[in-house]
Amino acid sequence: MRKYALLPFNFITILNHEILINELGDFIITPIGTVQKILSHSISDEDLYKTLVSNFFVTEEILPSLLDIYASRLRTKKGFLDDKTSLHIFVLTLRCNQNCIYCQASSQEETSKHCSMSLEDMTASVQMMFHSPSPNLTMEFQGGEPSLEIDLIRHGIETAEEINKEKNRKLTYVLCTNCRKLSDDMLELCKQYNILISTSLDGPSYIHNKNRGREDSYEKTIAGINKARAVLGNEFVSALMTTSELALDYPKEIVDEYVSDGFNGIFLRALNPYGLAAQNEDWKRYNQRFISFYKTAVDYIIEINKHGIFFREEYASIILRKMLTPYTTGFVDLQSPAGTINSVIVYNYDGYVYASDESRMLAEIHDYSFRLGKVTDKYEDVFCGSVAKRMGKIWANEALAGCSSCPIKVYCGADPVRHHSTQGDMYGFRPTSLVCEKNKAIIEYLFSLIVERGDEVLPIFRRWVK
Amino acid sequence: MKERFEIDSNSNVLFVTSQCNNHCIMCCQPPQKDDDFNFCFNQNIKLIKSAPKETKVVCITGGEPTLAGDSFIELVSLVRKELPLTDIHVLSNGRAFSDNEFVHKLKVAGEDKVFIGVPLHSDFFRDHDIISGAKGAFNETMLGIYNLANEGILIELRIVINKLNYYRLPQLAKYIFKNLYFVSWVAFMGMEDTGWASKNAETIWVEPIDYASQLCRAVKELDDWDIPVAIYNIPLCLLPTEYHRFATRSISDWKTRYLDICNDCSVRFECCGLFGTSMRNYQGLKAI
Numbered sequence A: 001m002r003k004y005a006l007l008p009f010n011f012i013t014i015l016n017h018e019i020l021i022n023e024l025g026d027f028i029i030t031p032i033g034t035v036q037k038i039l040s041h042s043i044s045d046e047d048l049y050k051t052l053v054s055n056f057f058v059t060e061e062i063l064p065s066l067l068d069i070y071a072s073r074l075r076t077k078k079g080f081l082d083d084k085t086s087l088h089i090f091v092l093t094l095r096c097n098q099n100c101i102y103c104q105a106s107s108q109e110e111t112s113k114h115c116s117m118s119l120e121d122m123t124a125s126v127q128m129m130f131h132s133p134s135p136n137l138t139m140e141f142q143g144g145e146p147s148l149e150i151d152l153i154r155h156g157i158e159t160a161e162e163i164n165k166e167k168n169r170k171l172t173y174v175l176c177t178n179c180r181k182l183s184d185d186m187l188e189l190c191k192q193y194n195i196l197i198s199t200s201l202d203g204p205s206y207i208h209n210k211n212r213g214r215e216d217s218y219e220k221t222i223a224g225i226n227k228a229r230a231v232l233g234n235e236f237v238s239a240l241m242t243t244s245e246l247a248l249d250y251p252k253e254i255v256d257e258y259v260s261d262g263f264n265g266i267f268l269r270a271l272n273p274y275g276l277a278a279q280n281e282d283w284k285r286y287n288q289r290f291i292s293f294y295k296t297a298v299d300y301i302i303e304i305n306k307h308g309i310f311f312r313e314e315y316a317s318i319i320l321r322k323m324l325t326p327y328t329t330g331f332v333d334l335q336s337p338a339g340t341i342n343s344v345i346v347y348n349y350d351g352y353v354y355a356s357d358e359s360r361m362l363a364e365i366h367d368y369s370f371r372l373g374k375v376t377d378k379y380e381d382v383f384c385g386s387v388a389k390r391m392g393k394i395w396a397n398e399a400l401a402g403c404s405s406c407p408i409k410v411y412c413g414a415d416p417v418r419h420h421s422t423q424g425d426m427y428g429f430r431p432t433s434l435v436c437e438k439n440k441a442i443i444e445y446l447f448s449l450i451v452e453r454g455d456e457v458l459p460i461f462r463r464w465v466k
Numbered sequence B: 001m002k003e004r005f006e007i008d009s010n011s012n013v014l015f016v017t018s019q020c021n022n023h024c025i026m027c028c029q030p031p032q033k034d035d036d037f038n039f040c041f042n043q044n045i046k047l048i049k050s051a052p053k054e055t056k057v058v059c060i061t062g063g064e065p066t067l068a069g070d071s072f073i074e075l076v077s078l079v080r081k082e083l084p085l086t087d088i089h090v091l092s093n094g095r096a097f098s099d100n101e102f103v104h105k106l107k108v109a110g111e112d113k114v115f116i117g118v119p120l121h122s123d124f125f126r127d128h129d130i131i132s133g134a135k136g137a138f139n140e141t142m143l144g145i146y147n148l149a150n151e152g153i154l155i156e157l158r159i160v161i162n163k164l165n166y167y168r169l170p171q172l173a174k175y176i177f178k179n180l181y182f183v184s185w186v187a188f189m190g191m192e193d194t195g196w197a198s199k200n201a202e203t204i205w206v207e208p209i210d211y212a213s214q215l216c217r218a219v220k221e222l223d224d225w226d227i228p229v230a231i232y233n234i235p236l237c238l239l240p241t242e243y244h245r246f247a248t249r250s251i252s253d254w255k256t257r258y259l260d261i262c263n264d265c266s267v268r269f270e271c272c273g274l275f276g277t278s279m280r281n282y283q284g285l286k287a288i
């Protein structure tokens, strides 16, 4: 072997293998002891040596001639930063027609007043959205139940379409609705502007109805999904699930529900510690149970795929895209720099702008730490104001204690808002951080599948990430 | 080679020079030292001027055509002027494209009609350099590919399978997806047993039946990622059935040869057959 120098990489040990990971997220599975051999210049496996060189783990040149390729690939990986904020969430109201047991938005009675966005604030919010340089703008309507505010939605879209005549962005609309009361008017509006429907479905009726606090919720949601599909087409309707404590015992049943409803994927989402959900007693225990729930479900989903059905788990797909492809991944919860402000922003019914969906939920428990300004303020003062600046110092995991030396940080992200709400400090302390525990467990689990069952799972994973 | 171009032929060739700055160990037309630039250039002008306007594609090759420098660019311009509908397929080792000014000139001359076939022999630089017989070739070629992509010029990667690179074909496929995912397609090519390939047979000859499994793994990986991939010059009877769809009739029409057994073969008309110029037949051929 020739003389060589190391390029930046780190490693983790999984199932008696060392997985070497570089800054691009490329990885090499090697026998245990390999890192020691690399350091002591005693690699005897010539093939491994070639792989190390060609994948930028070691170099024979002091100034590697092709290092610019590495740089260009890093730029591609961080491509989500190029466009700035593209996801703009509009929280229209807290009014709702359901009582979900873990409601993360502190919803109000359907008939209550004073908790909906004003038309003027909607106009100002849309104007602010167009200050974002992103060529793609997504307006996502949330609540409460946003479909109770159809006039506000119409006003928002019409304002956006009008401004867009000059600005020429690619506009996408999303309506997050529980589908209970999808009126014909609402669906007509969806049809007119190609609004995507994102609904909540937690699994079979015995789980969904318990979670959602109504006897008929499941029935209504399924009927709503079918109605929306009939009018808009299947590809316009998607569903999200939230894993309640009850759900933890039914991973397979929940997956089966999604498959039989004709969805081709599921996002297995853990509960967030906000709003009502913050009263949930033992988060640590929940977190651990969620991790085993998640693994069982993903295992089961892989089995389903082996029977020739295309069905993917979305969270795994995001992480696998980072592991297996050279492309960028625009998912706000797993970004560094964090997705808050950089990729997502929230215009709340109260007339204020917040750093993220979770930030506005904190406001419901009177924590205004991530309130960036009023929707009528100047764009610069909101997006680059004092809160944004403070967050900017700690939103890259490359620069956070605990994360900076973490071998799997390229697959993970920084989450200042979550650490603020769970640890009282947005910098966060990784050894007791539950987000860290969860992400680590999931990433290591995916690696263990690749190490142990690579030939079987990789063709499936490749289909998931395309 | 042809005296005149034919509209549908895949062998309308503009031969620029027989000189080369690589010395690939399996080269089928080993380079010469003669100064043949002017002679070839004049021949090529004649060919271009007399070609039918509907000619689908011309292939600019050598030796290494970029060694002609500005007159290579001039040739491309001339094809564009005389044959505005014709695609221009350049076969180059890609090293000259490490100069981005040169690449820019090529783009101006060839506009959207030019696409470049570049050989990549390995993901490991030294293996590539050994196979191409030139130290530093890998780095220059890689840089060249990036410069071409940056100008929006279409790129075909050509991998000639030999004894020195076949066992890393799966790693090469992964390398291509990770580092060169923007290429238009990737061609894995069987070797011709002629020229230096015959001379160096001891070191480099490998039978398709011996590398089929590595080849198929590489093809599958690229195909899984939706990178178009093709197999050239390998008869269908040497490939597993599910890989037949990647094989094309790649051998220039004037070179193709079939055996007697091929007459009874059900895929005779989809198969590329064998090189007429090859010294030996592959092992394991059988009618299917």
Ligand code: SF4
Binding pocket: A397, A402, A403, A404, A406, A407, A408, A409, A410, A412, A413, A430, A435, A436, A437, A439, A440
């Ligand atoms: S949060 Fe945990 S898993 Fe993620 S980068 Fe930081 S230390 Fe690593």
Ligand code: SF4
Binding pocket: B235, B236, B237, B238, B258, B259, B261, B262, B265, B266, B267, B268, B269, B271, B272, B273, B274, B285, B286, B287, B288
């Ligand atoms: S027998 Fe001849 S025609 Fe048939 S696949 Fe083999 S080489 Fe091709």
